[in-house]
Amino acid sequence: MNIPLVAGLAAAAGIFIEAVLIYFLLDMFKQVGAVGKNFKQIDIPIGVGISFPITAMLVFTVYAALNYYDTSYDLFLLGIVSISFLGFIDDMLGKRDTRGFRGHFGALLQGRLTTGGLKALGGGFTAFFLAIFNSVGWGELLLNTLVIALFTNMLNLLDLRPGRAIKGYLFFLLTIAVLARGEIDWLLVAPVLGAVIYYLALDIKAKAMMGDAGANVLGLVLGYISITSLSFFIKAGLLLFLIAVHIYTEKYSLTETIEKVPLLRALDKIGRD
Numbered sequence: 001m002n003i004p005l006v007a008g009l010a011a012a013a014g015i016f017i018e019a020v021l022i023y024f025l026l027d028m029f030k031q032v033g034a035v036g037k038n039f040k041q042i043d044i045p046i047g048v049g050i051s052f053p054i055t056a057m058l059v060f061t062v063y064a065a066l067n068y069y070d071t072s073y074d075l076f077l078l079g080i081v082s083i084s085f086l087g088f089i090d091d092m093l094g095k096r097d098t099r100g101f102r103g104h105f106g107a108l109l110q111g112r113l114t115t116g117g118l119k120a121l122g123g124g125f126t127a128f129f130l131a132i133f134n135s136v137g138w139g140e141l142l143l144n145t146l147v148i149a150l151f152t153n154m155l156n157l158l159d160l161r162p163g164r165a166i167k168g169y170l171f172f173l174l175t176i177a178v179l180a181r182g183e184i185d186w187l188l189v190a191p192v193l194g195a196v197i198y199y200l201a202l203d204i205k206a207k208a209m210m211g212d213a214g215a216n217v218l219g220l221v222l223g224y225i226s227i228t229s230l231s232f233f234i235k236a237g238l239l240l241f242l243i244a245v246h247i248y249t250e251k252y253s254l255t256e257t258i259e260k261v262p263l264l265r266a267l268d269k270i271g272r273d
Contacts, residue, residue: 006068007186013059014194021051022199026208034092038206039161047091048202049214052195053080059191068187076188076224079130083152083220086122087212090115119212124149127223134227143235148223150242155219156212157249162272163204166196169218176222180229192221204271 029045036046063069094115131144159165
């Protein structure tokens with residue numbers, strides 16, 4: 001099997017399928033009022049990232065028809081569909097009066113479950129479930145669970161400005177590939193990557209918001225390929241980085257931090273109006 005060729009064709013299929021889905025989804029979301037205000041307070045469709053797992057499933061169906069499908073992909077598909085669904089619930093029903101881990105878990109301790117709390121609990125269980133099948137021993141199980149869960153939430157933290165989450169996704173995907181010396185399952189990555197490549201132009205011009213339905217998927221993909229491709233010690237270092245980012249963002253604004261650092265600010269504004 002020529003993996004680079006098949007992965008390239010899968011990414012191309014992802015681009016095409018995503019384009020068709022977006023064409024219909026944007027109109028549908030507008031008709032049913034599934035819109036929200038972006039950072040400029042303009043109403044645009046929200047939760048459009050639910051297209052990512054749909055695109056992936058359709059491409060994986062082609063894999064199966066051509067005998068390129070591996071049964072281990074079942075687990076990955078279950079993960080991205082579950083995490084996108086949890087994010088979509090938060091996009092559609094969530095209130096923005098409670099934020100951050102402390103806010104959502106604080107509400108839970110008071111006997112009130114927020115949509116963000118449901119997403120955090122469900123996301124944690126999804127991460128644990130995926131980690132069970134990719135871990136040896138309790139130590140690695142805990143490590144892998146946290147890497148997936150925190151990567152998933154980190155992409156949510158980035159998704160506050162047009163294009164930022166996708167830029168972060170592409171940067172971390174490249175970083176993981178380098179750390180893994182290119183030894184990642186490109187057939188696994190290609191369908192979502194194709195969807196993201198098409199969606200980027202829409203996102204960066206603030207014509208739609210992927211919402212948690214999409215950012216969750218991107219984060220879970222990064223977490224999943226990290227636990228399946230990287231060594232224990234590299235994953236441990238990655239976990240320390242993710243913990244540090246989450247501790248920082250509980251206290252400080254990530255957007256304000258990006259604005260204060262010239263290089264980050266320049267990268268953040270690439271492609272934006």
